[in-house]
Amino acid sequence: MIYQGNAITVERRDTQGGNSIATLTFDLKDESINKLSSAVIQELGEAVSAIESERDLKGLLIRSGKDVFIVGADITEFHSLFDKGEAYLEQMNLKVHEIFNAIEDLPFPTVAAINGLALGGGCEVLLTCDFRVMSEKGKMGLPETKLGILPGWGGCVRLPRLIGADNAIEWIAGGTENRPDAALKMGAVDAVVVHDQLEAAALDMLDRANADELDYQRRRDEKKGPLKLNAIEQMMAFETAKGYVAGKAGPHYPAPIEAIKVIQKGAGEERGRAQAIEAKAFAKLAMSPVAFNLVGLFMNDQVVKKKAGKYEKLARPVEQTAVLGAGIMGGGIAYQSASKGTPILMKDIKSDAIELGLKEARKLFGKQVERKKFTVEEMAQKLTNIRPTLSYGDFENVDLVVEAVVENPKVKAGVLAEVEKSVGENTILTSNTSTISINRLAQSLERPQNFCGMHFFNPVHRMPLVEVIRGEKTSDEAVAATVAYARAMGKTPIVVNDCPGFLVNRVLFPYFGGFSFLVEQGADFQRVDKVMEKFGWPMGPAYLLDVVGMDTAVHANEVMAEGFPERMAREGKTAIQVMYENDRLGQKNAKGFYAYEEDKKGKPKKVTDDQAYALIKQVAGERKEFSDEEIIARMMTPLCLETVRCLEDGIVDTPAEADMALIYGIGFPPFRGGALRYIDAMGLDTFVAQAEKLGEELGPLYAPTEKLKQMAQNGERFYQAKA
Template identity: 35%
Template sequence: MTTTDTTTETITWEQTESGVVVLTFDDPTQSVNTMTAAWSASLSAALDRLATLGSDLTGVILTSAKKTFFAGGDLGDLLATTPERAGELTVFADSAKAMLRRLETLGVPVVAALGGSALGGGYEIALACHHRIAVDSPALRIGLPEVTLGLLPGGGGVVRTVRLLGLDAALDKVLLPGTAYRVQDALELGLIDRIVPDADSLIVAATEWISANPGATQPWDRGEPIPGGTAYTPEIEAVLPLRSAVLRTRHKGAPMPAPANILAAAVESTQVDFDTASAVETRYFVELATGPISKNIIQSTFFDKQSIKSGASRPEGFPVHRANFAAVLGAGMMGAGVALSCALVGMRVALKDIDTAAAERGKDYARKVLGKQVEAGKRTREDADAILDLITPTASVADLAGADLVIEAVFEDPDLKRTVFAEVLDVVAPDAVLASNTSTLPITDLARDLPRAEDFIGLHFFSPVDRMELIEIIVGDKTSDATLAKAFDIALQMRKTPIVVGDGRGFFTSRVILQRLVEAAAMIGEGVDPQSIEQASLQAGYPVGTLALLDELTLSLPLKIRSQFREVAQQQGTELADHPGDAVLTAMVEELGRPSRVAGGGFYEYPDGRRGALWPGLGERFPVSGERADLADLRDRLLFAEVLETVRCHEDGILRSTADANVGSLLGIGFPTWTGGTSQFVAGYPGGTRAFVHRAQELADKYGPRFTPPASLLEG
């Protein structure tokens, strides 16, 4: 029974007869609670009121009326914070941390009752409580993922996790990986203290703990040492240089300052008192929050992705669609992955190939993936078997009867693709979505002779399909809005992130990544040391060296796509300019017989099928010049090649939004995370668009007209 029930702007206040005050976060203006000015004012007022209660106050419980406990800092505010406003952000961060410090030193037990996820700033609030209780929900997550946004936990997360878990565990388990833990894992790690079965049990359990622990305090306020010791402890001090080296190695020289700032803040925090440590943490946080890299990452990975998933590219006026029965045509690597991805979300799947044995081999892929998940304890055997039962290997068109989704995943041969569609049109549902998984062939051409061109669309999956998040949806000239809406919903149903692009050879992702591939080949022809090319790739932030990527994709693929572009240009009465990389790739494939990793050799050697050293014969065919390569130029050539082609995709109407460009480039072609994506690279370029154009022109003057800034940039 409560004795009072009042509300400030974002916090509801209730006090029970036992003297426990329940503060419920409930911002009426947002679907989630964030650290806004209104929240700050509300918490300050609540703390002032708590301080007046004296002996009438026996404890405090923090909980939430939202689905999540607390979402943390307002990313919109952070995005708008410039270096000139660093002082304002410092004041706000210090003020918020001062309130949390008041909370944990009230002199009564404080409990966080987590009915929903507590990530980032939300978990930092929970850390300021003496006890943390969470509901046993598979959807609930606990952690400090700020590093994934180019930030560090600036609300006390660094200081408190180090003092709670010790320096090593805090860094390796929480701060540097940014892991969002499931409830049981969070309990085992010590991030929470108790799990209850349901939300109704939270307040009861919290009240019981308060009653049993009237003198609760934080371990750092009881004078307890940091677990494992401080930076001065010989065992820890000895490995600190190694930690710095590991970070440098992990990021290969790419500009990712957040991990370095986290390490510095954590180490320094062990050498000073709590309040000084908090000030150190704020300094490192503000440096990141006002810098360009966190803004790039926040824009793309949060706001752009949110825009996409909310349906910004989906036509309005159509009901939400769900597919129930998918016919997957082709049981090779891509088809097998598509079939598994459909089954994972509960779709029934007919996996068709030229014969049943080939279709069964496609299902074997699902058996292998699910078997590994069972062995790792991520899935039960019963669950895996239920998913496998949804996939029916077949060679018979009759088994596709009634399918409401068709996904073709055969070889990149237009005639073959048209043939397999023609075979099934009379069998599948009359309103089925007809999708091709082509990566380069125009959708309009593939639909040319089909009677249902309005139902035809491109769904370009990325390999491995069951792990890659992106789907590139390609809209043909006759694709209806209804089909696009269905395809968009199907992508979300498959737990993928869909970008919507226009039709044209290579679409967006294949067209853009092609420029990076042939640029690296051109460098070989110029006499650049191949090791420098790979080093420049990694320093730019790409996940693998560009020559290694070429080997994986096959060196003949760029040549094939370039040939297709050349044919299109001729049909349009123009010519495709030669690229200096074409000659190198042609020589590697036709003269030297080293087309790919699968074939046993490319730019690298592959003993036992595994990538080894760069092939020594490269130096004989393409001698390295005596000039030392300018790594800055090499990095920029790779980055600018993709970014400039993105601008051309906007001009050509292939891209419909910068959000699609950013998210598509990050998730689909491995464009460096720190940039925020190929469009954000221009928007966030130091000095703005004018500086980007100037640098592009420098590259054009030195390396060729392919780097000439497109007209839209010059007009801007």
């Protein structure tokens, strides 16, 4: 044994070619994956020093003892590391470079055997090697830009020299995970082999390098020298890429552009200088609020997944499901279930509705074939997972039912009571309601313990969130089965308790309330849209209302007003009601706050409509200019306050789940971290003062809770110690 640590062992072994080599194995104790924590990096430095001290070695094999290679750095450490400041981070990265460079400079050939995921720092480890062999099960990539940072341990230096600047920019700026065929085509790996042959192939490569069949020194020199691009080629590669990537990333995500600049600045430099440029840029980005919030999102996502995983362990198998209601929503649910491998019955009372649902599913499968996600044969096979029916004849073997009929409490209650008589005693019933109380719907059921909400967001195939709503009588088994089914469908389930609007819609409608106040006081709704889109929302409130549908918005708002009259009930008409009464429903009938025309791809394109402005005069005061800051405060304050109330009322368990639900459900700007992180970033005392000032003018929708005021006085946060 050359070295033994908690995560790394190094052993001497002989190859078939008779060469004595070192095998460095990453196998972190008591973990299912390998990750590069500060402690593991320290071990790696010690292990490399031990290898350097050994005599007569002819090679190094780096491998993993787990199903993954290395999934990256330990992101749970990031906030505490970032808190140490820019200078510390720069020096930390330079120390890691010293360790990685020591691997690259060993006096014999080196090879990495990539058996599974090799991401971030894990990918940067294998880039230090002279050769890389990948299993058919492997993937590699540098996803750091998705966390608001850039590869800081040599990825921006070594990858462009290995696969070319254009390809490296695509990998790094896009943060992609790359399959073996793509990695081989680009030259990121030297061979792809069947999984069982991985280690043998890697050892063979070392033998061939020692026999001078493979020139490892030439490979090494290419990685350590400047990029082989002349000035014109550099300008073409980098300036074109910056323009394209800036358009894709948008103004709120600086990391992809910074990564390109780092590659560009280091292009003409030797290894050491290029790495110094990279280390400095990493440290600067890491100190930004965007990086802090995106790392926070990753941590929140882990909380959500961990909680869902605990439910999943309690769940009975869900092997056959059904959806009631075969419209666009029912077809979307059927598609999602079938595409992920869970067979589903699609029932309706009308054959033309069945055809509509099947048409929707076929359209979605067709798009996946166009994108080469499925072959035509795979699509045909997956379509057989959807079985249309006009009766309950086959429902006795169904494990879980999703009711997705019209959003009407009487209709839903009747359908649920009807289907309950046709299923087994243990079948779970769920309702895809967006606003109707689960406790109310449960009153019509004989087995309310088997019933909960399963709220999908439209369009089903794109929106990641599913709200699983627990009623007063819902059992843990029902929740567990529904969570497990949502996960099997590729969705992120978040469990919430019953109340009007549940979590997401309850929080969204105060935001629309803020919009209504602005319009009534003379704000131009198009300017409000532009300001909120600049703030980071994918669409402004007027545009979002057009997408949601004015009829849906009016109905949901009535539910909210009934449930929370002191905050959400309004006297007189709002601009939303004016649109609804004048049959301007939004995109569904091509007129709302905007009018809609088809673009070249047949998708609705919004255009200004003077008639909308004329109608709004019924409720709007004299035109008034509001600053960007005023618009943002008036829109965001009621949304954030309602999120706080949901947490205080126990509708959602944790700040992490509340923030993730808003990001996954309504497109809250991810770089801002969620409503509660947004309050933390502003400071609770500042936020409370802003809310109190607005509340004096605009009423209870803007009033901070007593508990929030107390938190502000005590200097508390929703996320303690930047974790």
